[in-house]
Amino acid sequence: MSYESYFQSHREAQLEELKQWLRIPSISALSSHAGDITTAASWLAESLTRAGLNNVEIMPTVGNPVVYADYIHAPGKPTVLVYGHYDVQPVDPLHLWKTPPFEPEIRDEKIYARGATDDKGQVFIHIKAIEAILSEEGTLPVNIKLCLEGEEEIGSPSLPKFLETNKDKLSCDAVLVSDTSLLERGRPAICTGLRGLCSLEIVVNTANTDLHSGSYGGAVPNSLHAIVELLASLHDSRGRVAVEGFYEGVPELSPLMREEFSKQGVDENKIREGLGLEALYGEEGYSFVERVGARPTLELNGVYGGFQGEGSKTVIPKEAHAKITCRLVGEQDPQKTLDRIEKHLNERVQPGVRLTVKQMEKANAFNIDPSHPILQKAADAYGSVYGTRALFTKDGGSIPIMAAFSRVLESPVVLMGFGLDDENLHAPNEHFNLENFDKGLLTIVQFLKSL
Amino acid sequence: MSYESYFQSHREAQLEELKQWLRIPSISALSSHAGDITTAASWLAESLTRAGLNNVEIMPTVGNPVVYADYIHAPGKPTVLVYGHYDVQPVDPLHLWKTPPFEPEIRDEKIYARGATDDKGQVFIHIKAIEAILSEEGTLPVNIKLCLEGEEEIGSPSLPKFLETNKDKLSCDAVLVSDTSLLERGRPAICTGLRGLCSLEIVVNTANTDLHSGSYGGAVPNSLHAIVELLASLHDSRGRVAVEGFYEGVPELSPLMREEFSKQGVDENKIREGLGLEALYGEEGYSFVERVGARPTLELNGVYGGFQGEGSKTVIPKEAHAKITCRLVGEQDPQKTLDRIEKHLNERVQPGVRLTVKQMEKANAFNIDPSHPILQKAADAYGSVYGTRALFTKDGGSIPIMAAFSRVLESPVVLMGFGLDDENLHAPNEHFNLENFDKGLLTIVQFLKSL
Structure with a gap:
């Protein structure tokens, strides 16, 4: 048969x-x-x-x-x-x-x-x-x-x-x-x-209890303000990761490699339409396949803190969380990358805010x-x-x-x-x-x- | 009796x-x-x-x-x-x-x-x-x-x-x-x-489905990146609200009013210690009671999107949410304030990102x-x-x-x-x-x- x-x-x-x-x-x-x-x-x-x-x-x-x-x-x-x-x-x-x-x-x-x-x-x-x-x-x-x-x-x-x-x-x-x-x-x-991978979790703590925004609003640190500021600082306006030294070990794309990538004949418009997006987004100067195949990333996979229910709640939340993964290329070192992100965040913590970073996966x-x-x-x-x-x-x-x-x-x-x-x-x-x-x-x- | x-x-x-x-x-x-x-x-x-x-x-x-x-x-x-x-x-x-x-x-x-x-x-x-x-x-x-x-x-x-x-x-x-x-x-x-109050909810949408960060990471918009950037833009580095026109109608504190506030004899160190904080935080140039009693605020009450479970998940989330309230003072107009925040956010939306703003409470x-x-x-x-x-x-x-x-x-x-x-x-x-x-x-x- x-x-x-x-x-x-x-x-x-x-x-x-x-x-x-x-x-x-x-x-x-x-x-x-x-x-x-x-x-x-x-x-x-x-x-x-x-x-x-x-x-x-x-x-x-x-x-x-x-x-x-x-x-x-x-x-x-x-x-x-x-x-x-x-x-x-x-x-x-x-x-x-x-x-x-x-x-x-x-x-x-x-x-x-x-x-x-x-x-x-x-x-x-x-x-x-x-x-x-x-x-x-x-x-x-x-x-x-x-x-x-x-x-x-x-x-x-x-x-x-x-x-x-x-x-x-x-x-x-x-x-x-x-x-x-x-x-x-x-x-x-x-x-x-x-691509390689490294991941981390961060927790931002402020007061020892959730606070009423009427009694305290404007006069105490808010864990959510602190975390969005920290997280927003991780990229620059051109879609690049803004952590010092992040790109160490990333090989520049040779004309030959770019040629190989373009052979795949990927239709970016088709991808964009399939995802229901008005525009793709990423590091300036690279195509979709180059961004995915040959460039490193830092992605937020989860962010949460405070009230998530129906309606509104005038609370100043005492803690906020984020989950982050990086995709690595070439000779980027996962451990060094995690340490660099941790340093970047620690240098930017607002007064009155405690930051805890938990390093997780590491893969070349x-x-x-x-x-x-x-x-x-x-x-x-x-x-x-x-x-x-x-x-x-x-x-x-x-x-x-x-x-x-x-x-x-x-x-x-x-x-x-x-x-x-x-x-x-x-x-x-x-x-x-x-x-x-x-x-x-x-x-x-x-x-x-x-x- | x-x-x-x-x-x-x-x-x-x-x-x-x-x-x-x-x-x-x-x-x-x-x-x-x-x-x-x-x-x-x-x-x-x-x-x-x-x-x-x-x-x-x-x-x-x-x-x-x-x-x-x-x-x-x-x-x-x-x-x-x-x-x-x-x-x-x-x-x-x-x-x-x-x-x-x-x-x-x-x-x-x-x-x-x-x-x-x-x-x-x-x-x-x-x-x-x-x-x-x-x-x-x-x-x-x-x-x-x-x-x-x-x-x-x-x-x-x-x-x-x-x-x-x-x-x-x-x-x-x-x-x-x-x-x-x-x-x-x-x-x-x-x-x-x-203080008066106004509140709003925002939703940020990117692709029509959650995406794997391996297949798409670095090449598509991430709803969490977009929302933290938008939210971080709402304050400046001195603790002030960065929305244009936000402070219209806010009375300046007269020496007499400052005198009244100081009469309350609030011990900021005691407050700080009671909350377990290393530092209080707020708009530069004002005391705790002045910040709470006479200054307006914009507070994030909830932010959420993506993976919130144990461990890590290499996902690019398709949507992210935030809940925001403002405390208003003096002659600040709640409706105008909501409109100004909405305008501020709309002007800063990344390519490929859809923003929905829902205005809620309004009180003078x-x-x-x-x-x-x-x-x-x-x-x-x-x-x-x-x-x-x-x-x-x-x-x-x-x-x-x-x-x-x-x-x-x-x-x-x-x-x-x-x-x-x-x-x-x-x-x-x-x-x-x-x-x-x-x-x-x-x-x-x-x-x-x-x-």
């Missing part, structure tokens, strides 16, 4: 199984979901066993467990380590979801659920591709290891240590990851660069050479299924652990993504296009067989 | 009755509490009837009803109209309350509950003072009318029209209000000035001449009970309806407050000191008998 026929006849059952998995609300950022993390890891282990993999193991870390499995029966052939994650992003604002985030539904050949594209749906492709080859051929053409973690959405805090500790067990010739996107429908891409940017033979074979595999060879691109996202994989395991990392940028990852109504689920299965089979 | 003995022997029963009233969560800002507003009005009507007042009536308005009662049996004597409000502020953040806001508890001779001091506790003093005189003397030494509304905490939107419509029914020689504070424990004050500042005989008698009444004659002060709060009372009923307004500034009105753990409950009862009896 051809793999096309195989996947066609198994499609309904596989989608049912995917829905099962998407029903588990394995949100790593919220401690109240710790039980769901355990459930998701167990579900995964069972699924890997059913697929025919060996040595399936739920390996504890100081955080959430890593699910491991392998199939090492192809002596003389390369070993591919598949990496992915079974945790998902939080779901708020919940009221903007058309159907509940953990009740998967297929509409218009798209499956809607939190984790559908990031990353449960894409991990599922690898399991089902392996299951298909084992079912059809009785063995695999390469050696396979899987390493599936549950902390990617909180910056993979336990994984670097886990990689060091299990360096021999995980040794491989290439790391294979599906957690990125096509350029657009029908145009596959292999990402050869990812990641770059890989597209001329490596294994990346070339991956591009060919896409070509045979999509009818278009994959372009080598740079992605604005971060998979914080990529640099660690490359360093600890000393192997090239192959980012073969099947998502699309408009699939609302990290937002309400996340979904995954079944067209790329189907083609993804064939592409992975093709890639493994070509090695 | 002396009134001291009367109130002593009735104290326990009266406090139980006050607790009953404080249990009704009559929050006017939240439409979900509409039923509690009705309950509070009914409770009040029953209480006025029990006190011996006549013509008790729950009078509908387009908003929440006004509770009316009178006792007109002293021909040739002045008529005093008692005004107060039975609605209360919202209670969030709920987790900061030591005991639930609508389960009143007496600790350390203070009664804790939302509305304890603002304004249910103070309204209750008037009812019980009248009840005491009627019980002891069979009649009242003056003519009394009560007009108790349920929309004060949302800016009294229905009352001006109600006053116009019922001008004859409400006609009086003085309006008596207890909704302000003593200077500090043992130092009574009669407020002869209140209020000032009254302390030399009026009825204010002098009020000051004497305090003197006979507290052992210290009341000072004439200016308060930073707003009772938006005071100017309307003064204008429509053409009567002086006497603000005899029994609260204290540190009683957490509008904040968690609101309370009312029973010392001033006891002295308040005697002061009001004394005042009414002196007219």
Whole structure:
């Protein structure tokens, strides 16, 4: 039977199984979901066993467990380590979801659920591709290891240590990851660069209690005034980050790189219209793809303090909060960047205001050479299924652990993504296009067989 | 029996009755509490009837009803109209309350509950003072009318029209209000000035969905960046409001007024320490009492958008919100002030950002001449009970309806407050000191008998 026929006849059952998995609300950022993390890891282990993999193991870390499995029966052939994650992003604002985030539904050949594209749906492709080859051929053409973690959405805090500790067990010739996107429908891409990430939380405190603006207004510090002033100071009027030294380690774009970016043929008007925006916005002097692929950012992800209810309330709030993440490129140092932001904020705190900064995630940017033979074979595999060879691109996202994989395991990392940028990852109504689920299965089979 | 003995022997029963009233969560800002507003009005009507007042009536308005009662049996004597409000502020953040806001508890001779001091506790003093005189003397030494509304905490939107419509029914020689504070424990004050108020809400919208900061970060507008920039632009570095024309109509402080303010003998260090602040903050060149009593403000009462949960989330939020109130003084025009702020914000909106401004409350500042005989008698009444004659002060709060009372009923307004500034009105753990409950009862009896 051809793999096309195989996947066609198994499609309904596989989608049912995917829905099962998407029903588990394995949100790593919220401690109240710790039980769901355990459930998701167990579900995964069972699924890997059913697929025919060996040595399936739920390996504890100081955080959430890593699910491991392998199939090492192809002596003389390369070993591919598949990496992915079974945790998902939080779901708020919940009221903007058309159907509940953990009740998967297929509409218009798209499956809607939190984790559908990031990353449960894409991990599922690898399991089902392996299951298909084992079912059809009785063995695999390469050696396979899987390493599936549950902390990617909180910056993979336990994984670097886990990689060091299990360096021999995980040794491989290439790391294979599906957690990125096509350029657009029908145009596959292999990402050869990812931005780094660092994050922080700030809390601004003023008086020891909320105060009435009649009795105190105009004569005491207001935590909200203090925080908006601090936050507004982080950018200048030209869209640049105003923190001293922030751009250290950022490579200037060469004419060649600009040429590469423009090859992607991104239509900025189409993006703008799709987002319902009157104008895009960003650092002066760069195009959309350059801003996302090659420039660092500092983004406010959440700001809150004071009254949020209906109507008005004449209160001077005693505390205010902000959550901030930076995307980093080139040689920018995550720790130095956090320290610089902390210094910038501390130098600007109003009298009477206390500022607390909590540094969180830290991940370096990641770059890989597209001329490596294994990346070339991956591009060919896409070509045979999509009818278009994959372009080598740079992605604005971060998979914080990529640099660690490359360093600890000393192997090239192959980012073969099947998502699309408009699939609302990290937002309400996340979904995954079944067209790329189907083609993804064939592409992975093709890639493994070509090695 | 002396009134001291009367109130002593009735104290326990009266406090139980006050607790009953404080249990009704009559929050006017939240439409979900509409039923509690009705309950509070009914409770009040029953209480006025029990006190011996006549013509008790729950009078509908387009908003929440006004509770009316009178006792007109002293021909040739002045008529005093008692005004107060039975609605209360919202209670969030709920987790900061030591005991639930609508389960009143007496600790350390203070009664804790939302509305304890603002304004249910103070309204209750008037009812019980009248009840005491009627019980002891069979009649009242003056003519009394009560007009108790349920929309004060949302800016009294229905009352001006109600006053116009019922001008004859409400006609009086003085309006008596207890909704302000003593200077500090043992130092009574009669407020002869209140700040005006205006309020607005703003919403900032960017893309039509929340976006992933990896795929879009640095290349699209972020609603939080836009809002903090707008909000930070509202003040300059010297604590002044930076909106053009904002200070129009604000009287300069004369040396005489500064002298009056300094008489209050406010210890700024004590205030600062009580609030747990390293420094006070405000417009340069003014003292604490001047800032609160005679200078206008623009305060952020709430700012929110994006992720507020535990941990971090790499989201670019599509919308952000802010709630703003201004305290106004002198001849500042509330409508003009709102229009100026709206213009200021509209002129500063980033490309790609949509701003919506909703104007809300509008109330003029209020000032009254302390030399009026009825204010002098009020000051004497305090003197006979507290052992210290009341000072004439200016308060930073707003009772938006005071100017309307003064204008429509053409009567002086006497603000005899029994609260204290540190009683957490509008904040968690609101309370009312029973010392001033006891002295308040005697002061009001004394005042009414002196007219």
